[in-house]
Amino acid sequence: MFKKKTPLVLPPGKFRMGGAHFKDDTAFIATAVNDVKRLADYCGLTTASSLLDWGCGVGRLAVGVREHFGHIRDYHGVDVQPELISWADKNLAGPGFRFTYVDVSNERYNPDGSPERTVASDPGSVDVFYAYSVFSHMNDVDTPAYLKLIEQALSPGGRAMVTCFVEEDVAGWEENPAGYGPLDWQGRLHCTRFAREHFENHVNAARLAVDRFEYGQETDGQSLYVLRKR
Template identity: 35%
Template sequence: MRNFSNISEPPEDLHICFGGGNFRAIGDKMIGICRDRLGLAPDEMVLDIGCGIGRLAFPLLEYLSEDGGYEGFDTFPVGIKWCSENITPEFPNFNFQLVDIFNSTYNPYAKTTAADFVFPFEDNSFDLVMLNSVFTHMMPDDIFNYVKEIDRVLNDNGRIFVTFFLVNEESRELMKTGKSVHDFHKYGIFYTADPKDPMDAVGYDEHFVRNIFDRYRFRIQDILYGTWCGRQAKNHQDILLITR
């Protein structure tokens, strides 16, 4: 029998690599949203894009049954190694893959761009795809390709949990007052907080994001707007809950 108590959390120095904060509380909250608002069931298959050090995997260890499963991939070798060595032996339906995808901030020497990357999974393999703080570090062509790949690997009942920095009338006004944690500069169809390192933090107009998902006939069920721009909210980034 699998024993969740055998697995300790990743060391604190790895938490810091992914923004720190309360490792368990943040993961529990996000999975709770997927369970309560997207209907995630224990026997379903989850894909965690940008899985890091397993922040979202940990609460799923207790929730997903042996009939369900989890796949995660990331460019961070230390995180993938830790998860593969500490989680997969006890939970063989939880797998973690290292991928070499270019990002000017996090993986600047990779040759494969996110715009060209093909997810290493079969069509219709997953019930839920999660992307926490992934599209906040990607250029438009990267996002176009990832949404196309998400559409391919999701089944007919597939759902998406994804976060953005959404620029809309409210967030623009709050940025003007200096309340935002990011002073975004507009570059064509995207915004960046640092022109010298544009992928460090990337924002998008809300209507642009809606159009991307509309293209593949996804429906935005709800948006849980975040505190990043200075508004009062319960989450930092803007969370989009998306269905077929």
């Protein structure tokens, strides 16, 4: 059973990242359920799956899994921000739901973290890997390295659904590009944008392949990729 029973306890607004549409309770739950349905459609997520929510924040996707499925075999949320993981662990963890804090470096969210990268999962153990608005805040050294870790983490038929800013005919990687997108980007890695070819070269080098690409429909104009092992 959940540590907190229904009605569902939702994270306070100050913890919700990723755009204005995640701040209202109804919209917050709706985006999460919608993503769980897309994970089912695009990546084969079922109640028997292991799901890694990398950069889970406060556990938005866990709310969606709970609303849509009740629970699955293993939902695992991982993040570099201890206060978010602590909230999620207290309020959303339970059978089939767990959260792990990793003290690794990200210049925006955990600048003093370790340079030793991890996605906190055993090789070949993840059926569905989800990274929403994580590569949108990542440098161009960590990105290819984490794509390799995703490839290692995926089970043989596994899929990864990730979002990021990609455009044609732009610099390979750029931080906070002026005049781009709906926001006035502030601070380190607020928006990291890739040239599409550059990002897909990283995907290829990680021995991953693109299963699906949807341009520009995600938060603040990010694009969606579904990736699989090659």
